Structure formats: C-alpha cells, structure tokens
Amino acid sequence: MTIRKMLLASAAIACAAMPVSAFADTSTKKIALSNNYAGNSWRQAMLTSWEKVTGEGVKAGVVAAADAFTTAENQATEQAAQIQNMILQGYDAIVLNAASPTALNGAVKEACDAGITVVSFDGIVTEPCAWRIAVDFKEMGRSQVEYLSKKLPDGGNLLEIRGLAGVFVDDEISAGIHEGAKQFPQFKIVGSVHGDWAQDVAQKAVAGILPSLPDIVGVVTQGGDGYGAAQAIAATDRKMPIIVMGNREDELKWWKEQKDAKGYETMSVSIAPGVSTLAFWVAQQILDGKEVKKDLVVPFLRIDQDNLETNLANTQAGGVANVEYTQEDAIKVIESAK
Amino acid sequence: MTFRLSSDAMRLAIPALSLTLLLAAVFWLQPRAMSYVGLNLLFNLAVPIALATIAQMIVMAVNDLDLSMGTFVSFIACVTATFLRDTPVTGVLILVGAIATYAGLGVVIHLRNLPSIVVTLGMSFVWGGLAVLLLPAPGGQSPDWVRWLMTVKPPLAPMAIVASIIIAAVAHLVVMRSSLGVLIRGIGGNPRSVERAGWSIVAARGAAYGLAGFFAVLAGIALVGLTTSADANIALRYTLLSIAGVILGGGEFIGGRVSPIGAVIGALTLTLAGSFLSFLRISADWQIGAQGAILIIVLAFRLMLNRLEKQEKGR
Numbered sequence: 132m133t134i135r136k137m138l139l140a141s142a143a144i145a146c147a148a149m150p151v152s153a154f155a156d157t158s159t160k161k162i163a164l165s166n167n168y169a170g171n172s173w174r175q176a177m178l179t180s181w182e183k184v185t186g187e188g189v190k191a192g193v194v195a196a197a198d199a200f201t202t203a204e205n206q207a208t209e210q211a212a213q214i215q216n217m218i219l220q221g222y223d224a225i226v227l228n229a230a231s232p233t234a235l236n237g238a239v240k241e242a243c244d245a246g247i248t249v250v251s252f253d254g255i256v257t258e259p260c261a262w263r264i265a266v267d268f269k270e271m272g273r274s275q276v277e278y279l280s281k282k283l284p285d286g287g288n289l290l291e292i293r294g295l296a297g298v299f300v301d302d303e304i305s306a307g308i309h310e311g312a313k314q315f316p317q318f319k320i321v322g323s324v325h326g327d328w329a330q331d332v333a334q335k336a337v338a339g340i341l342p343s344l345p346d347i348v349g350v351v352t353q354g355g356d357g358y359g360a361a362q363a364i365a366a367t368d369r370k371m372p373i374i375v376m377g378n379r380e381d382e383l384k385w386w387k388e389q390k391d392a393k394g395y396e397t398m399s400v401s402i403a404p405g406v407s408t409l410a411f412w413v414a415q416q417i418l419d420g421k422e423v424k425k426d427l428v429v430p431f432l433r434i435d436q437d438n439l440e441t442n443l444a445n446t447q448a449g450g451v452a453n454v455e456y457t458q459e460d461a462i463k464v465i466e467s468a469k
Numbered sequence: 470m471t472f473r474l475s476s477d478a479m480r481l482a483i484p485a486l487s488l489t490l491l492l493a494a495v496f497w498l499q500p501r502a503m504s505y506v507g508l509n510l511l512f513n514l515a516v517p518i519a520l521a522t523i524a525q526m527i528v529m530a531v532n533d534l535d536l537s538m539g540t541f542v543s544f545i546a547c548v549t550a551t552f553l554r555d556t557p558v559t560g561v562l563i564l565v566g567a568i569a570t571y572a573g574l575g576v577v578i579h580l581r582n583l584p585s586i587v588v589t590l591g592m593s594f595v596w597g598g599l600a601v602l603l604l605p606a607p608g609g610q611s612p613d614w615v616r617w618l619m620t621v622k623p624p625l626a627p628m629a630i631v632a633s634i635i636i637a638a639v640a641h642l643v644v645m646r647s648s649l650g651v652l653i654r655g656i657g658g659n660p661r662s663v664e665r666a667g668w669s670i671v672a673a674r675g676a677a678y679g680l681a682g683f684f685a686v687l688a689g690i691a692l693v694g695l696t697t698s699a700d701a702n703i704a705l706r707y708t709l710l711s712i713a714g715v716i717l718g719g720g721e722f723i724g725g726r727v728s729p730i731g732a733v734i735g736a737l738t739l740t741l742a743g744s745f746l747s748f749l750r751i752s753a754d755w756q757i758g759a760q761g762a763i764l765i766i767v768l769a770f771r772l773m774l775n776r777l778e779k780q781e782k783g784r
Contacts, residue, residue, distance in 0.1 A: 200747065203756040206706045208514060211696065212740065215510040216747045219502050233607040233698035240697065241510065257698075299606065 157418045158192045160223040162411060164199040167210050167230035167254065172450050176404035177228075177253075180455050184408040193458075194415060207234035214238040217247075224248040224414040226407070229256045248417045252410035252429070253402070262417065264410050264427045264464075266402050268300055271431055272307025272351070275375045276315055278398050279349045282373060286317020287348030290340070290372070292326040292333055292360055294353045304353045311351075321345060326356035330381065333359030341367055350374040354401045357382040377401045378432060378452040383443045396436055403432035405455040412461030424468045479774065480719035480726075484734040487717075487767050491741045498748040505627050512629035513619070513695055515740035517542070519633055520688035521707045522714035522736040523640045523729060524681040529715055530644065530727045531656045531677045533578065533585035537593035538685060539708035541567075543701055544600040545689025550609025550699035553690070557612070564686050571682025576675040593708075600701040607700035611693040619694030632691075633733055640729035643680070653677045657725020714739055717767055738767075 164181055168174055178199060185197030200217070202209045207230045215238055217225050225242055229235050229251055236258040239249050243260035252264035280286070291308055294301035305323075312318050322340050326333030333356035341363065350360050354377020361374055371389070376382040376399035389395035406429050417423050432454050434442045446452045495511070496503045502511055521542055528535040535541075545567065553560030574592065578585050623631050644650040652673045655663040664670050688707070693699050718735030720727040742763045746756050 198750075201752075203754075203760075204706065207696070207700055207703050208692070208706055209743070212514050212743055213747060215514065216744050219499055219507055219510055219744075220748065221501060231607050231700040231703070233609070234696045234700040234703045236698055237694075237696040245506075 157194050157415055160194050160415075160418045161196040161198075161221065162194055162224045162226060162414050162418075163217045163220070163222040164197070164407065164411075165210060165213055165217060165225055165227045165229075166199060166201040167207075167228060168205040169201045170205075173404050176447075176451055176453050177407045180405040180453060181407045181411065184405075184455050185411055188411070188415070194418075197411060202230070205230055207231040211235050211238035214242055218242050218245050222247060224250065224418055226410045226414050227251040227254075227256065227261070228407070229254040232257050248414055250410050250414040250417070252406055259425070262413065262423065262425050262427065264406065264413060264429055266406075266429050266431075268303035269307035269310065271400055271402075272304040272309075272353075273311040273314070274307075274400060274431070274433075275351045275398075276308060276311025276318060278375070279318065279351070279373060280315040282396065283348055284317075286315065287319075288321040288345055289318050290337070290344065290347045290350045290360075291320050291323040292337065292350060292352045292356045293323060294326065294328045294356075296325050301353065308351050318349070320351075321347065326352070326359060328353060328355035330356065330359035330362075330379075332356075334363045335359075337363035338366065341369070346370075347372050352377055355379055357399075358385050361385055371395065373397050375400065376434070378403075378434060378442075378446075380443070380446045380448055380450050380452070383434070383439065383446060383452065387439060387443055390436070390439065398436070399434040399439075399452070400431050401451065402429060403454040404451060405453045409456035409461055409464065412456060412458045413465065415458070416461055416465060421465065423465050427464055427468050430464065479778065480728050481731050481734075483767065483771050483774065484718045484731045484738060487770075488734050488738045488741065491738060491745055495741060495745050495748060498745070502744075509627035509629050511744055512627075512633065512737060512740065515737045516619070516629055516632045516636070517688040517692035517695065517704070518707065518710055518714065518740060519636050519733045519736035520684050520691055521704075521711040522718070522732045523636060524684035524688065525711035526640075526715045526718075526720055526727045526729065526732045527644065527653065527677055527681040527684065528585070529657075529712075529720060529722060530653050530725050531575075531674055532723050532725070533589075534712070534722070535589045535681065536586055536708055537589040537596055538711050539705040540593040540596040540600065541571075541682075541685050542689045542692065542704035542707050543699075544596040544603070545686050546693045546696075546699040546703050547600045547603040547609065547701060549615065549690045549693040550611055551603055553615075554610055554612040568679055568682040568686060571685070572675045572679030575678025576671055578678075579671050579674045597701070604699055604701050607698065609693075609699045611697050611699075615690055615694040616697060619691060633737060637730045637733040640684075640733070644727065644729050649673070649676055649680075653680075654725035654727065657723065657727075710736070710739055713764060717764060719771070 181199055188194055189197055200213055202213055210230045225247055227249060232255060235256050239256050239258040239261050242249050249261040251261050255263040255265050293305050312320050322344050324336035324340050326336050337360045349372050352375050357374050357376040358381045364371060374397060376386055378399050378401035442452045501507055521538055525535055525538055548560060548563050552563055578588050621628050652668055656670060656673055660670055692704060714735035715732050717738055718728055718731030742760055746759050751759055
C-alpha cells in the first residue's frame with residue numbers, strides 16, 4: 132500500500148516536472164481538432180501551435196494521434212458534417228472551435244452519445260455534454276482599468292476604442308471596461324469609437340473624435356487598435372496617454388520604440404492563439420480519467436513592461452504574441468476551476 | 470440494340486451510379502460507416518439538403534432559379550426554434566405565411582415578367598434580415614416532436630435513409646405523376662402550348678413556387694431537428710448545394726426536365742462527397758476544388774451520354 136502511494140506520488144511529481152511525459156495511459160487515444168476557419172493570422176497561429184505541441188505529444192506517446200481538420204467554408208452545417216465524420220473515424224476526443232455556439236449542438240450530442248469527449252474553446256458550444264474553455268472577455272476589459280488605476284491613482288479621462296459593432300466579443304469587453312470604470316470612479320470614459328479591431332480603422336476613428344475631447348490620460352482598447360490610436364494621437368500636440376495594447380506585433384514594436392526613447396509604460400493583453408493547445412491538454416486530461424468541470428476559463432496572455440522584449444522577439448512580423456500551453460498549465464487551469 | 474433504357478431511366482442511372490461508387494469508396498476508407506449508426510451519421514445532414522434540393526428543383530422546373538433558398542431555410546430554422554416551439558399556433562401561421570409569400574413571388578415574377586434571379590436575390594436579403602431579427606444571437610430550441618422525428622430509430626434502415634426514400638417517393642408522385650406536376654413541367658417545356666390548352670399559367674407558377682416554399686419549410690424544420698437550435702446564418706450554403714444537387718441528379722436549367730428521385734440522390738451524393746474528401750484527409754484549401762471536380766466529372770459523364778443518345782437517335 133505504501134509502496135503504491137509512493138509510486139503514485141513520484142508519478143505525480145514526474146508528471147509535474149515533465150509536462151510531455153509518456154506516462155499517461157492515453158497513449159492509444161486519438162484526438163481530432165475541428166476548426167471552422169483558417170483565414171486570418173490568429174487562426175493560422177492557432178493551427179501552427181496545435182501542430183507543434185500535439186506533434187511532440189504524439190511523438191512522446193501521450194496520445195496516438197492528434198489530427199487537425201478545418202472546414203473549407205466557415206459554415207455550421209459543414210462543420211456539423213465534419214464532426215459526424217470524426218465520430219465515424221473513431222476519434223476518442225474532439226477539440227472544437229465552433230462556427231456557431233448553438234448550430235452544432237446536434238452533432239456534438241451525437242458525438243457525446245458515441246462516448247466521445249468534446250472540448251470546445253474560443254468559439255464554444257452550448258450543448259451541456261461538451262466542455263467549454265471560454266474567454267472571460269469582461270475581465271479582460273476590467274483588468275485594463277484596474278491596471279490604469281495603479282499607474283494613475285489620480286484618475287482622469289479615458290478614451291474607449293471598441294471592436295466590430297454587434298459582435299458578442301465587442302459587447303463583452305466593453306461591458307468589462309465600463310464595469311472597471313464604475314469600480315474605479317476616478318476614471319471617466321469621455322469618448323467611445325469603433326475601431327473594428329483594425330489599425331487603419333482605429334486611426335481614422337480616433338483622429339475624428341480627438342478634437343472634441345478634453346485631455347485624456349488613458350486609452351482602453353480591444354486589441355488590434357492600439358497602434359492606430361497611437362498614430363492618430365502622435366499626429367496632434369497632445370501628450371501621449373497610456374494606450375493599452377492588444378499583443379499585435381505592430382503594437383508591441385511601437386511600444387518598444389517608445390519605451391527605449393522615453394521610458395513609455397503600458398501593458399498589453401489579449402488571448403493567445405495557442406489556446407488550442409490548452410484545449411488539447413484538457414481533452415487529454417479528461418481522457419486520462421481526470422474529473423474536469425464543464426466550464427473552464429482561459430488565462431489571458433498579458434505582456435508587461437519587463438517581459439516586452441522576450442514576447443516581441445517571439446512574435447512573427449504581422450502576427451500576434453502567442454504562448455503554447457503545457458500539460459502542467461492545463462492541470463493548473465483545471466484545478467483552479469474546482 | 471433491342472433493349473434500350475428510356476431517357477428518364479438513363480437520367481437516373483448516372484446519379485445512382487456516382488452515389489454507389491462514392492459509397493463504395495467511403496466504405497472502403499472507413500468500414501465503420503457500414504452500419505446502422507454509421508449510415509445515419511453519414512446521411513442525416515443530407516435530409517434537409519434533399520428537401521431544399523426538391524424545392525429548388527420545382528423552381529427550376531418552371532425555368533426559374535431560386536437564389537434565396539439558403540436564407541429562406543435559415544429563416545424557417547429560426548422560426549422553428551422560436552415560435553414553433555413556444556407558440557405553435559403563431560409558428561404555423563408564420564410558416565403558412567412564408568409559403569404564401571413564396572406563391573405570391575411566383576405570381577409577381579410571372580405577371581411582371583421579372584427575372585427570378587433578381588427577385589429571389591432581393592428576397593434573400595429580406596429573409597436574412599428577418600432571421601437576424603428573430604434570432605440576433607444564435608439560440609432557440611427545436612420543438613420536441615421535431616427532435617424526436619429526426620432522431621427516431623426505425624427498424625431495418627436508419628432515419629436518414631428512410632426519410633430520403635419517403636422524400637423521393639412523395640416528390641416523384643407530386644412532380645411526375647400528379648396533374649399539377651405535369652402542368653409545372655409543361656410551363657418549363659413550352660408555356661405557350663400549356664396556355665393554349667386552356668390552363669392558367671399564373672396559377673400554375675404560383676402553385677409551383679408555393680410547393681417549393683412548402684418543401685423549403687420542411688427543410689428548415691428538419692435542419693433544426695438535427696442541430697437542436699438555430700442560427701440566422703445556419704443554412705447559407707443551401708442555395709448553391711440545392712442547385713448543384715438538382716444538376717447532379719439529372720435536372721436541367723431549362724425545359725422543365727427534372728427528376729425528383731435524381732435530385733434526392735444528388736443531395737446525398739454531395740453530402741457524401743464532403744465526407745469522402747475528409748476521410749481522404751484532403752486539406753481544407755483543396756476541398757472546395759475537389760468538390761467542384763467531382764461535380765464536373767459527373768456532368769462531363771452526363772454530357773457524353775447525352776451525345777451518345779443523340780447520335781443513336783439520329784441514326
């Protein structure tokens with residue numbers, strides 16, 4: 132008995148020390164990635180991360196296979212057919228970035244009924260039998276104001292740059308930002324424009340609203356718009372406010388230039404495309420028999436003053452800062468949800 | 470040659486042959502599919518496509534084309550997941566209204582001599598807009614009886630196969646055997662002679678569109694039964710899939726030459742082609758192209774047979 136306990140303990144240590152260990156008894160299991168879209172840099176990075184991390188996992192014998200499938204068109208009906216094909220192909224788990232939160236529920240239910248573990252991430256599904264690795268966009272917005280409250284204890288006026296109107300993510304992040312402004316009443320949001328998560332749109336929008344604004348001390352953003360905002364503000368004689376960045380390469384590069392030139396300070400926050408690898412490890416843990424709560428939350432990838440250089444060096448030109456998750460990270464996320 | 474296939478049978482032979490070939494290939498690649506559950510998984514999403522294809526086929530029988538099929542089915546899906554579940558009476562009224570609108574479109578297209586492509590393209594924005602109004606965010610839930618119907622496990626053959634056979638049989642009876650069906654195909658073939666024979670073309674065209682609307686409504690309901698909930702963009706692909714299904718199944722754009730059984734087979738073939746390519750592990754970038762290639766091969770084959778047929782007739 133004690134020997135068994137000791138073995139278990141040492142195995143646990145081995146697991147924690149070596150994220151990619153061949154110890155797991157999931158070595159015969161096959162995991163598939165069902166992806167609905169591959170048409171932008173974020174999704175490309177997501178697929179590359181998947182290939183890299185799962186490739187190592189397969190080589191180390193953690194799982195037997197981890198194949199990625201992307202539908203040719205970003206359509207729910209097509210992805211539903213893809214999932215049903217995966218059931219036929221005999222996968223043990225399906226990791227899913229869904230085209231629609233609800234339209235795949237029928238296919239997901241079929242998979243669950245066939246005994247397949249379904250883990251959805253980023254684009255999650257509402258079917259209760261599936262696991263969800265969701266992004267807490269609200270917290271992402273709130274944390275920006277919290278950061279500013281530490282940098283600027285006196286508060287002041289903020290400019291908010293929103294994303295694409297009518298999209299769920301935009302509503303959530305904005306709600307979080309306004310919640311933050313309520314929590315730290317020294318800040319007042321004096322203007323709000325839609326930057327559509329694109330630098331050029333953000334630049335135009337910010338340039339348009341600037342003349343009507345009082346002094347601003349900070350710009351809260353949603354990612355993909357910080358560089359455009361900086362360009363628009365630099366074209367005026369205003370003092371550069373603290374612009375929260377969104378992990379895009381051009382944003383980080385600008386931040387680095389400003390940091391070197393005049394000690395500019397800010398932070399950057401977004402979701403790493405490598406979240407697909409977190410979903411992979413979570414699926415592996417579930418297959419391994421671990422008890423995992425159905426709803427998990429993805430940690431953000433936050434870049435601060437001191438780790439800016441390393442993150443910038445790791446980010447491709449025109450890309451997004453990324454992080455690949457390990458089995459250890461997945462276990463941490465699973466445990467924090469309990 | 471003493472024995473000759475009728476041209477109708479010939480028309481059916483090619484789609485049936487391509488479906489058999491594809492099915493054999495899929496079974497070879499994935500033996501697991503050769504079972505009750507496997508067949509259902511392969512084909513259950515083809516049921517709404519088959520219904521939409523029949524709807525498109527009826528519109529094509531009167532020499533028109535319906536470009537709003539995808540958004541219309543999406544709209545019906547949204548109605549099914551909201552009104553039809555919560556307030557069935559209102560839901561049914563909306564569905565009846567939608568069918569009536571379709572019939573009205575047929576009448577307007579005929580009376581004003583409008584190109585159907587333009588009218589239905591315009592309507593596609595109307596249906597799309599209504600769908601977004603109903604369900605701004607994806608959601609809703611399928612009525613229990615619809616869900617039951619689409620997941621029922623009949624003896625002998627899985628639901629998807631039984632449903633396909635029923636759809637094909639009913640559509641065949643309506644379009645090929647009933648007087649209304651003959652009339653509809655007559656309009657596609659030679660409207661003037663139909664008119665001279667004393668029939669009202671306006672009424673027949675309206676009826677054709679109404680019938681198409683009815684099948685499209687069934688497609689939307691069936692789709693929600695499979696997905697359990699709806700999304701305003703759920704069926705956008707159906708516009709092109711339904712046209713491709715009709716053509717693949719031996720129908721033609723003009724002349725009222727259509728084949729309901731062929732259309733159902735065409736829809737099944739298209740669905741199966743997707744699974745076949747995914748079992749082959751063809752990358753997503755090539756899949757659309759490969760799907761197109763399958764279409765072209767089948768069409769080329771048909772053209773070749775048509776030519777042979779003509780040559781023999783000329784002799």
